Amino acid sequence: MHYIGVDIGGTSIKAARVDSLGTSAESLNAPTPAENLDDLITTLAGLVSRLQANAPISAVGVGIPGLRNVRTGVIQTSPHIPCIRNINLQQLLQRRMAIPVFTENDANAGAYGEWRCGAGRGLQHMAYISLGTGLGCGLMLSDSLFRGASGYAGELGHTVVEPAGRHCDCGATGCVETRVSARGIIQTARERGLSGDISSAQAIYAAAMQGNPEAKAVFVETGRYLGMVCANLIDLLNLQAIVIGGGVMASGDLLLTAATDEVRRRAFPASAQDCPIVQSQLWPDAGVIGAAMLARDNS
Ligand SMILES: [Zn+2]
DSSP: OEEEEEEEOSSEEEEEEEETTSOEEEEEEEEOOTTOHHHHHHHHHHHHHHHHTTSOEEEEEEEESSEEOTTTOOEEEOTTOTTOEEEOHHHHHHHHHSSOEEEEEHHHHHHHHHHHHSTTTTOSSEEEEEESSSEEEEEEETTEEOOTTTSOTTOGGGSBSOTTOOBOTTSOBSBGGGTSSHHHHHHHHHHTTOOSOOSSHHHHHHHHHTTOHHHHHHHHHHHHHHHHHHHHHHHHHOOSEEEEESGGGGGHHHHHHHHHHHHHHHSOHHHHHTOOEEEOSSTTSHHHHHHHHHHHHHO
């Protein structure tokens, strides 16, 4: 039997047909109609219907960047997709598609994917951190997704690392996401007066790889902030692994080495020793595979 996993991003939607063991058999992409809910639902229904053409599908899982209420299924807000606000996307999609649909926070879906089929397989307690435009996080604790009282748990990106730090999209200041994200990296490069192309984290990474010491310093600084929140997670939760994925992880080694050094400086050594910080095994498919596995396990 096959399942469909969907990962709605701020700029593009990724959908895949996934078998019951978590292997992607076919995948599709479409731009995200972020401003118009009808267009968004039509796009999602179109992707699902194309993926249904080649195999019978049991259920669909959809990962959404935003706060999803676990009691009502309503997505309160999705910062990068303005048309998703106070709506029950699960209900709307299910009506349209006539097939069981499950929605979940996208980082939670990524965590579930890594736990089921990737770098977190066989672990009881792990965190998944997704570094892209922002910093997402999902927690698997005692073999299940930790969603908190309402479903809003795991917002590691908006935990504070600098009391008077940069302004964040969430309205607060000093959130780690303002440092550890593609946008944070660009801002750090700008503040350090980096010359050359600083239009994207990839461009800054390319400069670092070509031996530009300032560009390298941008990633080391970013990695240190990443290490601070990893140390906080390790001391708070005594995890077995922190799995890191997301677009920014193309620059994995530079960030991870700095983050691991920082963890060594800050976390309890006994706890840090039990918790390797590793790269995602499913990237770039952690979100779609996790969403499909959530559909499989809940249907
Ligand atoms: Zn914030």
